Amino acid sequence: MRIDGKVVLITGASEGIGAACAVEFARAGARLSLTARSEEGLLRTARQTGQDALVTLGDLTAESVRRAVTERTIERFGAVDILINNAGIGIYGPTWSTPMEDVRALMELNYFALLGMVQQVVPHMRARRSGMVVNVGSIAGKLSLPWMTLYSASKYAVGALTEGLRMELRPDGVHAMLVCPGYVKTAFQEHARGGSVPEKVRRSRRFAITAEECAAAIRRGVERDARTVLTPRAGWILIGAARLFPGIFQRQMAAMGGAQ
Numbered sequence: 677m678r679i680d681g682k683v684v685l686i687t688g689a690s691e692g693i694g695a696a697c698a699v700e701f702a703r704a705g706a707r708l709s710l711t712a713r714s715e716e717g718l719l720r721t722a723r724q725t726g727q728d729a730l731v732t733l734g735d736l737t738a739e740s741v742r743r744a745v746t747e748r749t750i751e752r753f754g755a756v757d758i759l760i761n762n763a764g765i766g767i768y769g770p771t772w773s774t775p776m777e778d779v780r781a782l783m784e785l786n787y788f789a790l791l792g793m794v795q796q797v798v799p800h801m802r803a804r805r806s807g808m809v810v811n812v813g814s815i816a817g818k819l820s821l822p823w824m825t826l827y828s829a830s831k832y833a834v835g836a837l838t839e840g841l842r843m844e845l846r847p848d849g850v851h852a853m854l855v856c857p858g859y860v861k862t863a864f865q866e867h868a869r870g871g872s873v874p875e876k877v878r879r880s881r882r883f884a885i886t887a888e889e890c891a892a893a894i895r896r897g898v899e900r901d902a903r904t905v906l907t908p909r910a911g912w913i914l915i916g917a918a919r920l921f922p923g924i925f926q927r928q929m930a931a932m933g934g935a936q
Contacts, residue, residue, distance in 0.1 A: 680706070681706075686711070687761055688712055690713070702729075708722075737784045742792045759797045764786045768823055790834060808853060811837070816828040819925075820832075856906045
């Protein structure tokens with residue numbers, strides 16, 4: 677899809693991958709609608725884009741906020757060409773001891789709010805027979821990481837939703853793309869709902885990519901109508917190893933932090 681002149685709605689745009697996407701897509705000529713919970717971060721991102729981006733402050737787990745974001749975007753620009761569902765949180769810690777309140781909060785934002793934005797935006801795309809939904813999942817949605825199993829479960833759900841959505845919308849001229857970042861240098865760990873990162877995993881973050889590199893990969897994926905963007909691409913090797921040698925892979929993952 678050609679980005680120049682397109683209307684791009686980005687959730688979780690106050691920092692990290694969302695903020696980097698705002699800057700990247702602005703450079704490509706997109707018109708931006710940005711939403712997040714942090715007013716300070718959202719306004720900072722808007723300034724960084726160098727354009728008069730539409731800003732909507734609010735918590736996307738509320739249906740009223742999702743509706744307002746969509747309606748304000750269409751009122752200002754007349755359409756939503758690209759929806760980037762980026763907002764999300766993490767949880768570290770064992771499945772058997774994580775409070776259910778935290779698990780529900782994780783799923784509310786990572787899955788239900790994402791689905792809610794799809795249901796708000798897609799009818800408009802279908803009516804125009806054009807558009808793209810970009811759902812930001814994770815490499816943890818391609819293989820379970822035992823130090824964040826519940827997060828993996830939420831991202832597996834996002835992956836399944838995106839694959840099915842792509843097939844549902846194909847006759848309508850609307851595309852769905854799944855993004856699966858590996859480790860990205862953001863404040864993700866600091867914002868996690870609960871638990872802590874095992875030290876062996878923390879040390880592995882020296883191989884992380886920047887949010888800007890991730891955003892550039894997403895932009896390239898949109899331009900070529902990709903089905904899945906996995907960044908860095910070396911992550912495919914890890915996924916292949918998990919599928920070809922599941923026993924060895926799971927033992928190594930368990931040693932890195934499965935028993936907490």
